[in-house]
Amino acid sequence: MTGLLDRHLAVVTGSGSGIGRAIALGYAKQGAQVVALDIDGDSAAETVKAISRSGGKAHSFTLDVRERDRCRDVAAQIELKIGQISILVNNAGINRRNAFTAEPQAVITDWQDILAINLNGVFNVTHAFLAQLRATKGRIINIASIQSFMHVRTPNSPAYTTSKHGVLGFTRALAAELGKDGVRVNAIGPGFIETPLNEKVRATNPDLVRIFLEHTPLGRAGKPEDIAGPAIFLASDLSGFVTGSIIMADGGYRVV
Ligand SMILES: NC(=O)c1ccc[n+]([C@@H]2O[C@H](COP(=O)([O-])OP(=O)(O)OC[C@H]3O[C@@H](n4cnc5c(N)ncnc54)[C@H](O)[C@@H]3O)[C@@H](O)[C@H]2O)c1
Structure with missing residues (x-):
């Protein structure tokens, strides 16, 4: 059977859980060899096992995207042991929901941690794999958010909104610069997706869920x-003339 991603080697950060794992599994189903990266190495190894069980090929490394030197080291190891990557998905991310007016130390900690992972982490990993992606005329897919455009008051932290605006800006800047090298750079804007990221808030704050669903045409x-399909499209030749774009996979949240 031929897949949309045959002969591709894809790296997915934060692929031990949620959206990242679904993308990794989806890519493997389309014929890509996958490298699962996560700060939680055991969970990345679980993703590899799930891919192997369904007949795919995958590898995992423990990686904290905040560690710039380690990102370079892992990129070099992958190139040496497996090959040059042609797809990079910057998915690793966290959220916390303290308002700017919350207890000051919590606000400061949130700002530092969220930007270190959601924004600087995207820089660190992309920079580490840049040479490989230019060599393969690769594709970069950044996981952005509804909050790349607005602040959703459910409540939410300003740091998260800032980080996701930054991810969209970075996507556009790189698309502009790397187009001449044949590298395409796009983003996906998920809406409210049921993952461990929001498990606690779903369990403890039914109002948040209600606010989201009332605002989502698909209900x-x-x-x-739901994010794997857009991620496959953006990684495949089906999107050969698409760069600098964001695909919203949000059930229509932004149209109402
Ligand atoms: N779930 C949603 O509703 C939603 C909506 C919009 C955007 N997103 C974005 O989607 C992405 C994935 O989120 P998810 O909902 O699947 O969350 P998740 O918590 O299920 O998965 C995130 C993964 O990232 C890993 N991770 C965290 N910090 C890391 C670090 N420093 N280095 C490497 N890996 C790290 C975690 O171990 C985990 O496996 C995030 O960027 C998030 O902001 C999620």
Whole structure:
């Protein structure tokens, strides 16, 4: 059977859980060899096992995207042991929901941690794999958010909104610069997706879920698998003339 991603080697950060794992599994189903990276190495190894069980080929490394030197080291190891990557998905991310007016130390910690992972982490990993992606005329897919455009008051932290605006800006800047090298750079903007990221808030704050669903024309929360399709499209030749774009996979949240 031929897949949309045959002969590709794809790296997915934060692929031990949620959206990242669904993308990794989706890519493997389309014929890509996958490298699962996560700060939680055991969870990345679980993703590899799930891919192997379904007949795919995958590898995992423990990686904290905040560690710039380690990102370079892992990129070099992958190139040496497996090959040059042609797809990079910057998915690793966290969220916390303290308002700017919350207890000052919590606000400061959130700002530092969220930007270190959601924005600087995207820089660190992309920079580490840049040479490989230029060599393969690769594709970069950044996981952005509804909050790349607005602040959703459910409540939410300003740091998260800032980080996701930054991810979209970075996507556009790189698309402009790397187009001449044949590298395409796009983003996906998920809406409310049921993952461990928001498990606690879903359990403790039914109002948040209600606010989201009332605002979503499709009337349901998303599943991680809802993001795999757009991620396959952006990684495949089906999107050969698409760069600098963001695909919203948000159930229509932004149209109402
Ligand atoms: N779930 C949603 O509703 C939603 C909506 C919009 C955007 N997103 C974005 O989607 C991405 C994935 O989120 P998810 O909902 O699947 O969350 P998740 O918590 O299920 O998965 C995130 C993964 O990232 C890993 N991770 C965290 N910090 C890391 C670090 N420093 N280095 C490497 N890996 C790290 C975690 O171990 C985990 O496996 C995030 O960027 C998030 O902001 C999620």
